[in-house]
Amino acid sequence: MQDLVKITEDVLARVKACESLDALNDVRVEYLGKKGIITLVMKEMKDLSPEERPAFGQKVNEVRAKAEEAIEEAKNRMQAAARALKLEAETIDVTLPAKKMEAGHPHPCQLALDEVERIFVGMGYEVVEGPEVEYQEYNFTKLNIPEGHPARDVQDTFYITDDILLRSQTSPVQARVMEQGKLPIRMIAPGRVFRSDAIDATHSPSFNQIEGLVVDKHITMTDLKGTLTQFAKELFGEDTKTRFRPHHFPFTEPSAEVDVSCFKCGGKGCRFCKGEGWIEILGCGMVHPNVLEMCGIDPEKYTGFAFGVGLERIAILKYEIDDMRLLYENDLRFLSQF
Ligand code: DAH
Numbered sequence: 001m002q003d004l005v006k007i008t009e010d011v012l013a014r015v016k017a018c019e020s021l022d023a024l025n026d027v028r029v030e031y032l033g034k035k036g037i038i039t040l041v042m043k044e045m046k047d048l049s050p051e052e053r054p055a056f057g058q059k060v061n062e063v064r065a066k067a068e069e070a071i072e073e074a075k076n077r078m079q080a081a082a083r084a085l086k087l088e089a090e091t092i093d094v095t096l097p098a099k100k101m102e103a104g105h106p107h108p109c110q111l112a113l114d115e116v117e118r119i120f121v122g123m124g125y126e127v128v129e130g131p132e133v134e135y136q137e138y139n140f141t142k143l144n145i146p147e148g149h150p151a152r153d154v155q156d157t158f159y160i161t162d163d164i165l166l167r168s169q170t171s172p173v174q175a176r177v178m179e180q181g182k183l184p185i186r187m188i189a190p191g192r193v194f195r196s197d198a199i200d201a202t203h204s205p206s207f208n209q210i211e212g213l214v215v216d217k218h219i220t221m222t223d224l225k226g227t228l229t230q231f232a233k234e235l236f237g238e239d240t241k242t243r244f245r246p247h248h249f250p251f252t253e254p255s256a257e258v259d260v261s262c263f264k265c266g267g268k269g270c271r272f273c274k275g276e277g278w279i280e281i282l283g284c285g286m287v288h289p290n291v292l293e294m295c296g297i298d299p300e301k302y303t304g305f306a307f308g309v310g311l312e313r314i315a316i317l318k319y320e321i322d323d324m325r326l327l328y329e330n331d332l333r334f335l336s337q338f
Contacts, residue, residue, distance in 0.1 A: 007037060008063050015070040021078055028071050038064050108338045109208060109327055112315040113190055116210055119234045123227065125212070126187045130173035132194070136163055138172035143251040144290045151250055156195050158205075166194035170211035171251060174287075174306055177213060178295035183302065184216035190311065201323045208311035213287070215297060215304035221254070221286060224305035228258055228284060235318070236263045243278055252285020252306055272320070279317060282309040 011031050018024040031037050042060050045053055106114065117127055130138075136152075145151045158166040173189035189211040197203040214223065229242045241261040249255040259280050262273035269275040284307035289299035312324055319338065321327065326334050 003041070004059050004063050007031075007041070008066055011038075011063075011067045012070050015067070015074050018074055018078075021075065024071060024074055024078065031067050032064065032071075038067060105336075105338070107327070107335065108315045108319050108321065109311055111338060112318055113208070113210070113311055115235060115318075116231075116309070116311070116314065117188065117190070119231055120188045120212065123230070124186055128173060128177060128187050128189050129191060130167075130170065130176050130189055132167055132192050133160065134165060134167040134172050136165055138175050139165060139167050139169070142175040142291065142294045143171050144288050144294070145250045149250065156197075158194050158196060167191075168195050169193050169308065170209040171306070171308060173211050174213045174251070175291070175295050178215065178292070178297055181296060183297070184214070185304070186214050186216075188212045199325060201325065204312070204324060204328060207324075210309045210311055212284075212307040212309075213304060214306075215287065215292070215302055217302060219286075219303045219305060221305070224284060224286065224307075227305075228282070228307060232258070232260045232281070235314070236260055239263075239266065241267065244284075247283060247285075249283055249285055251288050251291050253288045255283065255285030258282050258284060258307075281313065281317070282307050284308070 011027070014027045014030075015024065018027060029036060032039060038060065042064075045057060045060070048056055121127065139157075140149070140152050141147070157168045160166070170189050170191050170193060173187075173191070177185055177187055177189070191208065191211075192206055193209050194206050197205050199205065214227070225242075225244060232240045232242050239261075240263060243259040243261075244256040245259065247255045247257040257280055259278035261267040262270060262277050262279055264270050264272040265277065267277040269277045273279050284305065287304035287306050292299040292302060292304065312327055315321065315327065316324060
């Protein structure tokens with residue numbers, strides 16, 4: 001009986017001292033397990049006389065019950081504390097400002113292209129694409145640039161084989177579309193072109209052009225001038241004037257370069273237009289009969305006009321960027337301004 005008092009005190013003290021569920025379980029095993037202290041005491045009952053047994057049995061049961069109760073209580077207390085800690089750690093403060101989403105936005109060249117496409121699609125043009133790796137036949141021959149022509153200058157072009165090159169202009173798309181034989185044609189063809197140029201403020205070995213082509217019956221220079229004048233007004237503002245200067249391109253005849261009146265100074269001359277009052281924006285002309293013929297179109301029945309615009313040049317002018325390299329460097333301090 002003396003032992004039982006001691007055991008009770010011990011087990012309660014041990015339970016109280018426990019700081020984890022593991023430690024608590026160890027105490028439970030030590031006292032109540034198969035070979036636990038209390039279990040063994042129970043087994044000692046058989047050594048007692050029948051008279052002593054009931055009183056002893058009752059005592060042991062009391063000790064056992066007290067130990068179980070204390071362990072159960074400690075377990076509940078520890079589990080509740082752990083739950084509380086976990087809840088606290090997982091608390092979400094819904095009043096905190098949300099993490100900012102870094103949403104991307106279009107590159108200035110993309111913005112310029114979207115604008116150009118919007119204008120021409122509005123006039124009923126289709127947007128088409130051609131390959132960046134092209135046969136010399138499309139890049140040159142079918143555009144009235146025969147072998148030996150100075151416009152083929154090898155120094156300007158990246159050749160892959162004698163016959164295949166990185167296109168130096170988007171004009172080969174003209175030939176590809178004409179060859180499909182669907183008439184009339186009203187298309188623009190934006191895309192990347194390549195030239196063996198060193199990088200500086202106005203040059204890059206890879207840049208973008210937008211080709212334009214219209215082929216139909218009775219297309220004249222008036223249509224060309226009217227279309228490009230309207231294009232310039234929509235792109236740079238209603239007050240924009242255009243000037244067509246005679247030029248030479250092998251695939252058009254006659255050919256012209258188009259200037260727009262400086263939209264900064266209105267034509268008076270300023271730093272932006274280098275005092276000229278005019279800014280060059282594109283090349284154009286009436287499709288050369290040789291080109292029509294080589295692409296399977298009868299030049300006696302059909303005529304057409306074509307133009308080629310540098311996309312970076314449009315972006316630079318429209319957004320007043322003073323160095324083309326900024327468009328390629330992917331510097332967010334620059335790009336996020338658009
Ligand atoms: N392909 C010419 C170039 O890269 C630009 C050009 C000029 C395209 C006149 C045309 C055109 O379609 O008619 O310099």
